[in-house]
Amino acid sequence: xxxxxxxxxxxxxxxxxxxxxxxxxxxxxxxxxxxxxxxxxxxxxxxxxxxxxxxxxxxxxxxxxxxxxxxxxxxxxxxxxxxxxxxxxxxxxxxxxxxxxxxxxxxxxxxxxxxxxxxxxxxxxxxxxxxxxxxxxxxxxxxxxxxxxxxxxxxxxxxxxxxxxxxxxxxxxxxxxxxxxxxxxxxxxxxxxxxxxxxxxxxxxxxxxxxxxxxxxxxxxxxxxxxxxxxxxxxxxxxxxxxxxxxxxxxxxxxxxxxxxxxxxxxxxxxxxxxxxxxxxxxxxxxxxxxxxxxxxxxxxxxxxxx
Amino acid sequence: xxxxxxxxxxxxxxxxxxxxxxxxxxxxxxxxxxxxxxxxxxxxxxxxxxxxxxxxxxxxxxxxxxxxxxxxxxxxxxxxxxxxxxxxxxxxxxxxxxxxxxxxxxxxxxxxxxxxxxxxxxxxxxxxxxxxxxxxxxxxxxxxxxxxxxxxxxxxxxxxxxxxxxxxxxxxxxxxxxxxxxxxxxxxxxxxxxxxxxxxxxxxxxxxxxxxxxxxxxxxxxxxxxxxxxxxxxxxxxxxxxxxxxxxxxxxxxxxxxxxxxxxxxxxxxxxxxxxxxxxxxxxxxxxxxxxxxxxxxxxxxxxxxx
Numbered sequence: 001x002x003x004x005x006x007x008x009x010x011x012x013x014x015x016x017x018x019x020x021x022x023x024x025x026x027x028x029x030x031x032x033x034x035x036x037x038x039x040x041x042x043x044x045x046x047x048x049x050x051x052x053x054x055x056x057x058x059x060x061x062x063x064x065x066x067x068x069x070x071x072x073x074x075x076x077x078x079x080x081x082x083x084x085x086x087x088x089x090x091x092x093x094x095x096x097x098x099x100x101x102x103x104x105x106x107x108x109x110x111x112x113x114x115x116x117x118x119x120x121x122x123x124x125x126x127x128x129x130x131x132x133x134x135x136x137x138x139x140x141x142x143x144x145x146x147x148x149x150x151x152x153x154x155x156x157x158x159x160x161x162x163x164x165x166x167x168x169x170x171x172x173x174x175x176x177x178x179x180x181x182x183x184x185x186x187x188x189x190x191x192x193x194x195x196x197x198x199x200x201x202x203x204x205x206x207x208x209x210x211x212x213x214x215x216x217x218x219x220x221x222x223x224x225x226x227x228x229x230x231x232x233x234x235x236x237x238x239x240x241x242x243x244x245x246x247x248x249x250x251x252x253x254x255x256x257x258x259x260x261x262x263x264x265x266x267x268x269x270x271x272x273x274x275x276x277x278x279x280x281x282x283x284x285x286x287x288x289x290x291x292x293x294x295x296x297x298x299x300x301x302x303x304x305x306x307x
Numbered sequence: 308x309x310x311x312x313x314x315x316x317x318x319x320x321x322x323x324x325x326x327x328x329x330x331x332x333x334x335x336x337x338x339x340x341x342x343x344x345x346x347x348x349x350x351x352x353x354x355x356x357x358x359x360x361x362x363x364x365x366x367x368x369x370x371x372x373x374x375x376x377x378x379x380x381x382x383x384x385x386x387x388x389x390x391x392x393x394x395x396x397x398x399x400x401x402x403x404x405x406x407x408x409x410x411x412x413x414x415x416x417x418x419x420x421x422x423x424x425x426x427x428x429x430x431x432x433x434x435x436x437x438x439x440x441x442x443x444x445x446x447x448x449x450x451x452x453x454x455x456x457x458x459x460x461x462x463x464x465x466x467x468x469x470x471x472x473x474x475x476x477x478x479x480x481x482x483x484x485x486x487x488x489x490x491x492x493x494x495x496x497x498x499x500x501x502x503x504x505x506x507x508x509x510x511x512x513x514x515x516x517x518x519x520x521x522x523x524x525x526x527x528x529x530x531x532x533x534x535x536x537x538x539x540x541x542x543x544x545x546x547x548x549x550x551x552x553x554x555x556x557x558x559x560x561x562x563x564x565x566x567x568x569x570x571x572x573x574x575x576x577x578x579x580x581x582x583x584x585x586x587x588x589x590x591x592x593x594x595x596x597x598x599x600x601x602x603x604x605x606x607x608x609x610x611x612x613x614x
Contacts, residue, residue: 004402005402005428006428008406009426012409013423016422018422019422019424022423022424022425023425025425027425028424030388030389030424032343032345032388036343038339038345038442040391040424040425040440041391041425042425042426042438043393044393044395044429044438047433048432049429049431081337081339082326082335082337082347084347084348084349086349086393086438086440088351090613091613091614092614093614094613095311095312095614098312098613099312099315102319106319106320110321115323115325116320116329117326117329117335117347118329118334118335118347118348118349119316119349120349120351120438121309121313121611122611123309123356123611123612123613124354124356125355126353126433126434126436127433129395129438131349131393131427131436133347133349133393133440135337135345135347135442137339304396304428304429304430305398305430306396306398306402306430307399307401
């Protein structure tokens with residue numbers, strides 16, 4: 001129901017000239033009074049959904065809560081500046097938990113130049129929820145949005161996909177520096193980060209760009225974790241299926257015009273891998289191509305379920 | 308333990324030149340790259356703590372969640388611009404609940420010129436939590452901070468206090484327009500909004516300003532709700548005690564130099580009442596004065612309890 005709710009909400013919200021970009025992208029872009037632009041995003045992480053305090057170290061939880069927001073700013077090619085931290089703590093053990101969450105997120109904040117600007121710390125008789133709002137600024141190239149992909153653009157991705165549940169969903173490196181570098185040096189048309197699943201987030205980018213995409217099955221970078229998970233679970237889902245739908249990879253999907261894509265792949269300016277996995281097409285829809293031909297690709301991934 | 312945690316946190320956070328004002332005031336003030344200032348605050352409201360969905364209309368809950376943030380920006384004399392809404396919904400009935408929350412907050416957003424810039428909507432097997440981050444901008448007079456009160460300043464308050472639990476904690480009017488008008492026309496030294504209790508929040512303002520305060524018992528504006536609550540509860544707490552400690556009044560406490568205070572009280576530029584309730588003094592501490600003399604005043608109010 002999450003996407004149904006978002007559709008309702010976007011229709012319900014009035015237009016506002018101060019929103020260069022409102023709900024529907026990885027972050028909002030606000031025009032401030034004096035022409036400056038402020039990028040803002042919020043993510044709420046909850047116990048037993050995004051982590052499980054019965055087994056996960058609160059420091060890793062704190063790190064993840066900030067990292068997922070950093071990944072949203074990476075998807076906008078925006079520079080992070082400041083964070084506000086809202087905590088809802090269980091009463092019992094809340095003090096130590098709060099301190100450990102901060103101990104986990106502060107080194108990451110330092111690494112990415114994020115000032116902790118403020119927060120709100122609450123306690124209740126419920127489980128932990130962590131809400132982080134991250135603010136940032138666009139560069140002179142403006143924000144990288146979801147809506148700019150065009151038919152003929154190449155689909156480039158950073159890193160590899162699948163099996164993040166084995167631990168990478170805590171320890172991933174948000175692609176902020178990578179996005180800033182690529183956005184500064186190459187012509188990028190659109191971008192999104194993979195939080196909920198490669199096929200699902202690619203589909204979202206296509207929706208906003210009013211286009212479709214064809215993936216080359218053999219080119220999708222499957223993470224070693226996806227291979228391990230497929231082998232361990234033995235539930236009939238292949239490692240490629242894990243790569244397409246597991247989510248929480250927090251890698252980037254970029255729409256890049258062919259000339260820039262060729263240049264980029266020749267120059268390889270990043271330390272992380274960059275792979276061409278297919279092409280954006282005019283017709284709406286997702287397809288997968290392999291030796292057997294082209295077939296429709298279902299969007300699969302994580303969506304919050306409520307009704 | 309909330310104040311103990313905040314003390315720990317403020318010590319733990321590194322200084323940052325981009326923070327004109329970091330944690331410890333009603334909102335943070337960030338210097339953006341081009342010299343503009345962005346004001347930001349976050350508040351998380353939770354079921355059974357800040358409201359109770361067993362009896363409270365979700366629309367009133369949504370309104371309150373935005374209104375408490377507006378009150379924080381009022382305390383900074385900042386102009387609100389945009390909000391980000393983080394929801395953690397119970398799975399059952401979450402869709403309707405989310406819609407009703409928005410139906411409650413959107414008219415208030417419209418009234419105060421707040422653009423809904425984005426959000427995050429989650430579901431879990433727990434109760435409702437609403438996290439709102441509000442962004443704003445300072446006027447040419449800069450932010451009104453907690454730390455500027457000086458000995459000799461008059462203590463002025465808007466409105467009346469106590470008994471907000473009878474319903475006013477949902478329906479209060481954030482004093483944004485009032486704060487902007489006063490800050491533009493008069494010399495104000497400091498300000499805070501009363502979210503947790505008149506004596507508690509006055510004490511916080513004194514802490515940040517490194518001063519104390521003497522209240523005149525007879526001058527504290529006691530709300531009719533405080534009289535009603537004292538009568539109904541009959542627990543030995545007077546209506547004045549309710550006024551001093553109930554909290555969620557969301558009125559302003561202002562530190563105003565004597566000449567400006569006299570002018571302000573003569574001109575009465577607001578439609579809401581403004582009352583002189585005492586004086587800031589050099590010695591740290593809070594006191595109450597009446598016909599019987601001066602005695603120490605305990606800080607009482609709402610603090611989140613966790614350990």
